[in-house]
Amino acid sequence: EIVLTQSPGTLSLSPGERATLSCRASQSVSSSHIAWHQQRPGQAPRLLIYGASFRATGIPDRFSGSGSGTGFTLTISRVEPEDFAVYYCHQYGSSPYTFGQGTKLEIK
Amino acid sequence: EVQLVESGGGLVQPGGSLRLSCAASGFTFSSYWMTWVRQAPGKGLEWVAKIMKDGTEKYYVDSVKGRFTISRDNAKNSLYLQMNSLGAEDTAVYYCARKDGDIWGQGTMVTVSS
Numbered sequence: 001e002i003v004l005t006q007s008p009g010t011l012s013l014s015p016g017e018r019a020t021l022s023c024r025a026s027q028s029v030s031s032s033h034i035a036w037h038q039q040r041p042g043q044a045p046r047l048l049i050y051g052a053s054f055r056a057t058g059i060p061d062r063f064s065g066s067g068s069g070t071g072f073t074l075t076i077s078r079v080e081p082e083d084f085a086v087y088y089c090h091q092y093g094s095s096p097y098t099f100g101q102g103t104k105l106e107i108k
Numbered sequence: 109e110v111q112l113v114e115s116g117g118g119l120v121q122p123g124g125s126l127r128l129s130c131a132a133s134g135f136t137f138s139s140y141w142m143t144w145v146r147q148a149p150g151k152g153l154e155w156v157a158k159i160m161k162d163g164t165e166k167y168y169v170d171s172v173k174g175r176f177t178i179s180r181d182n183a184k185n186s187l188y189l190q191m192n193s194l195g196a197e198d199t200a201v202y203y204c205a206r207k208d209g210d211i212w213g214q215g216t217m218v219t220v221s222s
Contacts, residue, residue: 035208047210096169096170
């Protein structure tokens with residue numbers, strides 16, 4: 001099983017600042033089958049990024065993903081008020097598929 | 109509009125069974141593999157099971173193997189999760205998702221308690 005470790009656990013930022021979220025895999029993720037999901041309180045998750053770097057339909061271009069192998073990053077260039085939420089990385093390259101434990105982006 | 113709507117959650121006693129359903133609309137259901145993901149109260153996401161387009165291939169997380177069965181009825185645009193021998197550790201919101209999560213349902217709550 002591929003274990004995904006996200007850091008930091010909590011990220012405190014002000015609107016307009018840059019957010020960098022990390023996801024490290026215990027082994028290489030095949031074909032960059034890494035996704036990032038956003039979950040706001042009381043809501044279902046929403047896909048932001050798939051294939052490590054491709055934005056899902058309707059996702060603003062302030063969100064970007066990068067990385068390969070065992071290290072992946074989600075960057076929000078300028079955090080907007082609606083971006084404060086929990087973010088999960090997800091590997092879907094090797095069964096059992098797994099999620100990271102999440103990074104909470106909170107208002108500073 | 110592409111939509112997934114789960115149903116069938118509720119309160120069940122330990123050792124009991126429950127069948128979750130997920131109704132799909134707005135897309136060609138038979139063209140997509142489907143997934144169940146769960147989230148225990150206050151916890152993160154956990155991938156549970158996946159079923160391929162024609163239902164012939166199924167995959168499960170170890171903790172539910174032998175207890176849960178994922179299935180689908182392409183004629184009814186529906187996904188199912190049969191859950192048997194339920195324990196407190198299965199208490200969670202259960203989400204169905206298209207493919208590996210490009211579309212999510214709103215979730216249905218399953219509570220296992222006496």
